[in-house]
Amino acid sequence: MTAMDLKQVMKDYFIDLDLAAGDPDRRVAWCTSVGPAEILRAMGFEVFFPENHGAMLGATRICMDTIPVANAFGYSPDICSYLTSDVGAWQKGITPLTKAYGIESVPNPDILVYNTNQCKDVMHWFEYFGKEFDAPVFGIHPPTHLPQVETNHVADVVAQFEDLIKVLEQLQGRAMVQEDLRKTCALSREATDLWAEVLETAMARPSPLSFFDGTIFMGPIVVLRGTEIARDYYRSLLTELKSKVDANEAAVPGETKRIYWDGMPIWGRLRSLSELFRDNQACVVASTYCNSWIFSDFDGDDPLPSMARAYLKIFINRNDHYKEEYIRKLVTDYHIDGVVFHDAKTCPNNSNSQYNLPARLRDSGIPAVIINGDLCDLRCYSDEQSATVIEAFVETL
Numbered sequence: 001m002t003a004m005d006l007k008q009v010m011k012d013y014f015i016d017l018d019l020a021a022g023d024p025d026r027r028v029a030w031c032t033s034v035g036p037a038e039i040l041r042a043m044g045f046e047v048f049f050p051e052n053h054g055a056m057l058g059a060t061r062i063c064m065d066t067i068p069v070a071n072a073f074g075y076s077p078d079i080c081s082y083l084t085s086d087v088g089a090w091q092k093g094i095t096p097l098t099k100a101y102g103i104e105s106v107p108n109p110d111i112l113v114y115n116t117n118q119c120k121d122v123m124h125w126f127e128y129f130g131k132e133f134d135a136p137v138f139g140i141h142p143p144t145h146l147p148q149v150e151t152n153h154v155a156d157v158v159a160q161f162e163d164l165i166k167v168l169e170q171l172q173g174r175a176m177v178q179e180d181l182r183k184t185c186a187l188s189r190e191a192t193d194l195w196a197e198v199l200e201t202a203m204a205r206p207s208p209l210s211f212f213d214g215t216i217f218m219g220p221i222v223v224l225r226g227t228e229i230a231r232d233y234y235r236s237l238l239t240e241l242k243s244k245v246d247a248n249e250a251a252v253p254g255e256t257k258r259i260y261w262d263g264m265p266i267w268g269r270l271r272s273l274s275e276l277f278r279d280n281q282a283c284v285v286a287s288t289y290c291n292s293w294i295f296s297d298f299d300g301d302d303p304l305p306s307m308a309r310a311y312l313k314i315f316i317n318r319n320d321h322y323k324e325e326y327i328r329k330l331v332t333d334y335h336i337d338g339v340v341f342h343d344a345k346t347c348p349n350n351s352n353s354q355y356n357l358p359a360r361l362r363d364s365g366i367p368a369v370i371i372n373g374d375l376c377d378l379r380c381y382s383d384e385q386s387a388t389v390i391e392a393f394v395e396t397l
């Protein structure tokens with residue numbers, strides 16, 4: 001399967017969601033990107049991920065027209081620009097799904113489920129849309145910023161999952177079929193293991209893929225976790241990438257430097273940044289962002305506790321020491337020459353440069369640099385400044 005087929009996979013997903021939203025016999029749930037999608041799917045919901053929609057608003061730069069609408073409505077320019085992009089788009093009555101797939105609007109939710117394992121902005125975001133659609137909103141509030149994931153943390157989240165299941169059972173008028181949950185969880189595990197292997201192909205020199213490719217390839221692991229489609233897609237992508245490794249095919253021709261990217265992508269500048277690194281023979285071979293959808297704990301034989309562990313253990317939900325050790329390991333495993341930290345103005349939650357981490361890396365001999373920007377709001381980003389900083393940084397490596 002190739003990138004062409006990825007387009008089809010994503011198209012089919014959105015078209016089916018649209019059909020589900022218009023079908024009285026089907027139900028749609030909105031879910032945060034690292035929320036319990038497996039439970040929703042096992043309970044027969046089609047799942048829509050507003051953050052994915054936010055990324056589309058960013059990548060198409062439609063957000064530059066919609067963020068100010070949300071700002072004028074009272075959502076600060078300093079909060080998550082996925083949220084402001086999305087709220088503004090809703091208020092303007094527009095969506096990138098129209099141009100991409102001929103879909104008029106985001107699908108109406110029957111329930112919205114968020115998990116604050118990533119940040120609390122998702123709570124405000126989902127509460128807004130819960131009111132707009134007059135739909136129930138369910139929040140998972142796990143322990144956060146953990147050095148270790150302990151048994152009591154897992155028990156806490158399992159209890160919250162069980163409460164969620166009761167709400168879903170009422171909406172669907174039927175009980176959860178345990179076998180469905182086991183199967184969904186097992187499928188998520190298969191897909192995420194394959195996604196990990198896909199990313200690991202970048203350990204090869206030269207790397208067959210870059211972070212910028214990864215931000216596109218990651219679509220199914222975000223929106224189709226728990227389905228056979230996601231598993232099959234990554235199986236085929238892995239085959240393709242392995243053959244590129246065998247053929248010494250480089251994502252960045254003449255790769256001489258290998259970079260780690262920490263923080264959010266700058267969606268509206270993926271292409272120009274990709275070209276900037278390419279022109280400097282530097283390949284961004286690993287990132288915190290793409291790795292955030294590796295959930296090695298999922299276990300179909302122990303669905304709820306294993307899901308609780310997986311969603312508690314994510315990088316963004318860990319303490320600073322864990323994050324430092326994590327990045328150091330990837331720097332070694334991927335033979336990284338330098339680390340670029342993206343300090344995203346509206347996502348301090350996923351910007352890791354603010355508590356001395358780059359300085360600690362530098363002290364131990366790992367070059368690191370910080371660029372200022374944002375995931376969506378390009379008012380916070382300067383092409384010239386970033387190009388100067390990145391070019392100078394790569395040159396010193």
Ligand code: SF4
Pocket residue numbers: 051080081082083118119120121122264346347348349350375
């Ligand atoms: S983690 Fe950052 S980008 Fe994601 S929803 Fe929260 S504030 Fe927004």
